[in-house]
Amino acid sequence: MQSNMHPSNPVQPTNPTHPSDLSDFMGLDDPQFLSARARLRQRLEGLPEHHADCAELQRTYDAMTREFDRRASRSWSQVG
Numbered sequence: 832m833q834s835n836m837h838p839s840n841p842v843q844p845t846n847p848t849h850p851s852d853l854s855d856f857m858g859l860d861d862p863q864f865l866s867a868r869a870r871l872r873q874r875l876e877g878l879p880e881h882h883a884d885c886a887e888l889q890r891t892y893d894a895m896t897r898e899f900d901r902r903a904s905r906s907w908s909q910v911g
Contacts, residue, residue, distance in 0.1 A: 856868075856891075856895055856898065861902065864895070864899075864902070865899075867895070868892070868895045871891060871895065875888050875889060875892055
């Protein structure tokens with residue numbers, strides 16, 4: 832299976848029909864969003880704690896977690 836994600840950036844799609852930078856993950860549909868968030872988490876877990884990219888990736892992961900919570904809350908409020 833070929834990924835459309837850029838190998839150096841676990842969130843950034845290389846396909847121009849998808850959001851093109853880390854700050855635009857909200858445009859991803861739920862399955863794409865969950866996959867991107869999982870890849871970002873995996874990359875963070877593989878980096879040394881004080882790696883130069885760690886703080887920026889952690890901020891993005893935290894923002895994605897807030898978006899995850901927002902989507903889950905919206906979904907649960909529509910049930911029943």
